[in-house]
Amino acid sequence: MNFSELFKLSGLLGKFSPDGKRLASCVQYRLVIRDVNTLQILQLYTCLDQIQYIEWSSDSLFILCAMYKRGIVQVWSLEQPDWHCKIDEGSAGLVASCWSPDGRHILNTTEFHLRITVWSLCTKSVSYIKYPKACQQGIAFTKDGRYMALAERRDCKDFISLFVCSDWQLLRYKILLYSLDGRLLSTYQAYEWSLGIKSIAWSPSSQFLAIGSYDEKVRILNHVTWKKITEFEHPATITNPKTIVYKEVEKSPAVETERLSFPPRALASSLFSTQSKYDISQVPVSLQYVKPIADRANPKIGIGMLAFSPDNCFLATKNDNIPNAVWIWDIQKLKLFVVLEQLCAIQSFQWDPRQPRLAVCTGNSKVYLWSPAGCVSVQVPVEGDFQILSLCWHSSGDSVALLSKDNFCVCYLEREEVK
Structure with missing residues (x-):
């Protein structure tokens, strides 16, 4: 097991590109792109403020940098270093940002989770999705990138809605699990508690859905009957x-190890x-x-x-x-x-x-x-x-x-x- 030397970092922002060729890291308002094999700097970008989140596009050609305090997202091109894009949410604010699977749309969640704004890098069009739930894992995409599942919070109830990613229109709206052709699969509810679901994860084979809840339990559903x-x-x-x-x-340690200077x-x-x-x-x-302190927020x-x-x-x-x-x-x-x-x-x-x-x-x-x-x-x-x-x-x-x-x-x- 070998280790590289230390490099500067801020905000825990370091990510490998999906193609495995580059490593992105942030130092305050600077975005550093390194070669994975040599860790040499390939490109250096300067953003408008301190970077709080980064994410690679699925094809590794673009990378977004979110500055939540300013309500701004900047997008950089790895193929064209002189090209860049700035998205300003203005008074709506910004609390989350992510790529769509096609790597050409950016989904920004506004303050207080009032809506998600979908920005297209190709057509410069804008779409809006209301009522996203304030949770860490509230958005998930199918492997082929055609559909998006979104956790929503309406009238003190949790919902899962399915959207078509080509036009960001609602496919079906119903509580919990639907098939993509609209068949109701399940209306499973773990238990009666207003806090609802805390975390969720699909198995890589899509055979199982794991649901983590605030009652300290994980429930496993199967993909055939959608029953627990x-x-x-x-x-x-x-x-x-x-x-x-x-x-x-x-x-x-039984033996004191001599202090050494370790090159990369x-x-x-x-x-x-x-x-x-x-x-x-x-x-x-x-x-x-x-x-836990039950009466405390989150x-x-x-x-x-x-x-x-x-x-x-x-x-x-x-x-x-x-x-x-x-x-x-x-x-x-x-x-x-x-x-x-x-x-x-x-x-x-x-x-x-x-x-x-x-x-x-x-x-x-x-x-x-x-x-x-x-x-x-x-x-x-x-x-x-x-x-x-x-x-x-x-x-x-x-x-x-x-x-x-x-x-x-x-x-x-x-x-x-x-x-």
Whole structure:
């Protein structure tokens, strides 16, 4: 396992391009585009204000930079560096921005989630969609890019509406699940509670829909009947003897390692290959539980993170009431498989796009990797304070960008041959 040197970063804004050729990062109001192989700067763009969000277009030809405080989105072309586009939402404000699957339309969500404005880069036309729900995962597109599902909030009720992306017109409007030809599939409702659904994730095969709720449960629906096939609870005490609980423990190194200066990608994996910082706990295991303040806005309760592995075999979840644990479920057997109990709160996790390998970060200078073969903790070899708050896999699965508040580095999981 090798690591690059540290590069400056702000806002945790670092993303690989979909084609895997470039790495974008932000430093205040500057957008930096690097070559993935050499990490040399290819292009440098200057925006009108501090960048708060970036996203690549699906074809990697454009990248948008959102400045929410100014209500502005700027779009840059990788093929034509002199071309750029500015979208100003004016008094409507801006809280979210994203690309449509065709990479030629931008969807901006205005303040207070009053509407979504759809801007076309080709025709310069504008479309409006009302009542988007204020949630992190409120928009999803089909793989072919033809349809968009939008979570909406009307009259204190949650709805899912389907739109045709070619003209952004409503296809069908009904509570919850419809097929694309308009057949009612289900009117499933998890439970009677005004907070509703917190998170949602499709499996890569589209066979399963995972719904995370504020009651600390995940419900799995199948794509044939759209009925609930199982329900995953997240109790504070693990009692099933067949569940593996990996507990992170602090260990002092047996031998003091000499301080070295590491050039880019020069650290050999042998330094850390035997440094496992996990113990397997014997059940029952009591996890750290945080009692939420229910009367506070946006309470930290329920299932805040959901992600299926690329082979559809596993589902990783985080219950915000138990912030230091990652739950990994066996989707084949529909049961809990592994729990990772960390010393610090989970900040982010993401699956390797090529295999069932999960990367986790907890706000320290370590990256944690789990696969069915086991779990390992690796210290990033940098001087000073490097707190990893987010991470992003390369499309090949060979590397992952580790992002902190002020810096980022690239972790290479396959060591190159030295020539």
